[in-house]
Amino acid sequence: MTDRPTARPGRRLRSRARYRRILAFGLRMMLQTWWFDLVLPRLGLRAWSRRGQTARLTRSAARFRRLATDLGGLMIKVGQFMSTRIDMLPTEVTDQLAALQDAVPAAPFDRVRAQAEADLGMPLDRAFAAFTAEPIAAASLGQAYRARLTTQDATAVGYSDVVVKVQRPGIADIVEVDLAALRKIAGWLARLSFVSDRADVPALIEEFARTSHEEIDYLHEAAEAERFSAEFRTASGAASGRRDGAGVPCRAPQVVWERSTRRVLTLQDVTAVKINDVAALRDLGIDPSAVAGALAESMFTQLFDNGHFHADPHPGNIFVTPGLERGEFSLNFIDFGMTGTIDDTLRRGLTDLVIAVGTRDGAGMVDAMAGLGVLLPSADTTVLAEAMTELFDRFGGMAVADLQHVDPKEFEEFAHRFRDVIRTMPFQLPENFLLIMRAVSMLSGLCSTLDPQFNIWESVTPFATRLIRDRAGASATQVARRAVSSVAGTAKVITRLPGRLDHVITVVEDGDLSVNTPQVEHQLKRLERAAVRVVAAIVFVGLVVGGAVLRGSAGAGDSWSTAANVVGIVMMGCSALPLLYAVFGGRRVR
Incomplete structure (x- = not known):
């Protein structure tokens, strides 16, 4: 069933107003960035423009939060992503955007009820034994309600408590308006050479459009949740007292297919402690640092073992469920509307990248970036490799808390040097790479929130060691095969060598030898x-x-x-x- 009624004049007016507001905000941010980051530094006023940068970012974040809260839709998704980037943005900015994780206004229940009943083909009191009218979560594209299955359905699936996600009424039209505005802004950016030389912004928006359309198809989300459960490695044991998080089960809720459609999704209720609720975790005897380690473990497992990953792991989508023993827990992921897959080529490139990070190899990291297609072949990577090597030598192995004790002037010196290098590099983002960056950055930010002493290097090193070992075993097999092939080829050459030598000697003696090098x-x-x-x-x-x-x-x-x-x-x-x-x-x- 589609969500595209005939547009009334009032709806068309609201859509045009929404479109213009998004364009106006995007244009304002572009002009502000152009003036303060490009024009003023060229006029010798770099220090002056840097002095008020944090205040400008804070004001911009507050304006965007108000815009996203008012408009909803895809604007919420953008703000949720930026709110997790504590590694890149000042805390004043992330604090402004953090409210978007929870404070999304809910749609009226009578409209939600009408849409759910139309999709299910029956009244809610017949489809469920109980259904709460107050949503437990109001997300950007849908709302979640607690419900209880009928006795017949509960007997069939083995549980009675469920969460019912209902798509926001009219969200399909809102998504199309937001995508149209984002495509327009992408067209503006594509005309700027310093942007178009480094990224195909229109292509990135089209990738975002694809994932957005998948998010509002709940049958697709249900299939992705079942795939996650089937693929993910679940190990026995607990993480009590362990910082690496090894052996912690990761799960997804089961789907009640009989009560699910494209706009209504019924799932097993797995809600527990929100993953960034550090106080609640400690009250249950769960070490937040162990949760951070388990989260990092799940991230690398999804990327390198499963090749299928949750691409929207913000705090509202991950819960910690206590185990039978104090300190034991499991991770429960929900909301699989945005997921990504990794093919063999991309996995090899990511493997090279992790090995380079784990071994603190700056040149290897740049080579891995080139292999992934992030750097164009024309890039002169010598200076970038030197910068990465120096960065590893100085800051490699430091936790977030350790970085807080580094002299800010040293950070500033590195940032200015590295910024100049980055601006000269022809970067681009290959297909599906943006989703990987989103997932990794969100999970990394969550790990640092759970444990300021969390050290990403310690999480990367075990995976890098295993990947090196696996690659060494595969390389030994390939070397053996190449050796056999080389021996056979060498034998063939040796049998033909006497005749060829005789021909060469004859040509030299007759004076007919010449060297032709037209190139x-x-x-x-x-x-x-x-x-x-x-x-x-x-x-x-x-x-x-x-x-x-x-x-x-x-x-x-x-x-x-x-x-x-x-x-x-x-x-x-x-x-x-x-x-x-x-x-x-x-x-x-x-």
Whole structure:
């Protein structure tokens, strides 16, 4: 069943107003960034623009929070993502956006009820034994309610308590309006060379559009939740007292297919302690640092073992369920509307990246980025590799708490140096890579929230060690196969070698040996022409400058000044010849 009724005049007016508000906010942010980050630094006012940067970001975050809360829809998703980036944004900014995790206004229940009953084909009091009218969560695209299955349905599935997600009425039209505005802003950004040289923003928006359409298809979400449960490695044991989080089960809720449609999704109720509720975890005897370790473990397992990952792991989508023993727990993921998959090529590139990070190999990290397609082949990565190596040497292995004790001036020096390098690199984001960045950054931010002493390096190292070991085993097998193939090829060459040597000796004795290197000769000719054109350009500059100096030094009235003025004019006129050769010389030579 679709959610596309005939648009009434009032709805069309609201859609146009929404569209204009998003465009106006995007344009304002673009102009602010252009002025303070590009124009002022070029005018020598970099220090002045940096001084008020945090205050500007805070004000912008507050304006965006008000806009997103008022509009809802995809704007909430953008704010939720940014609120987890405590590693990149000041706390003043993330604090402003953190409210978007929970404070999403709920749609009226009578509209939600009407839509749910229309999709289920029956009244709610017939589909469920009980259904609460107050939502337990109001998300950007849907709302969740607690309910209880009928005795017949509960007997069939083995549980009675469920959570029913109902899509927000009219959200499909809102998503289309938001995507239209984002596509317009992406078109503006694509016209800016410093953006288009580094990322295909329209392509990224289209990827975002695809995932957004999947999010409002609850049958797709149900299938992804079942796939997550089937693929994820669940180990026995607890994480009590362990910082690495190994052995912690990760689960997804079971789907009640008989009560699910494209706009209504009924799931087993797995809600427990919200993962970022540190006080509640401690009250239950659960170590937040162990939860951080388990979360990191789940992140790497999803990326490297399962090849299928939850792409929207904000705090509202992960719960910690206490175990039978004090300190034991499991992680329960919900909301699988946004997921991603990793093919073999992408997994190999990510493996190279993790191995480079685990071994603190700056050059290897840059090579892995190039292999992933993040860096274009034309990129000169030497300077970037040096910067990454220096970054690893200075800050590698530090936890978030350790970084707080580093001299801010040292951070600033590194940031300025690294920023200049980044701006010269032709970066791009391959397909599906944006979802990976989103998931990793969200989970990394959550780990740091749970445990300020959390050290991502300690989580990466075990995975890097295992990946190196697995790759070494695979490489040994490949080397053996290549050795067998090489022996066979060598034997074939050896059998033909005497005849070929005899032919070569005969050619040399007859004086018929010659070396033909057309590519080298062509390159030498091009180099020679380029050198001549450079000389012509130098002559042009010399004539123009010399002529200008002579004319400027000429006075008035005496014969020397007149002659200097004439010679200056002649020199500047003659400069046209070397200029023409410097620009067009040698173009027709092949």
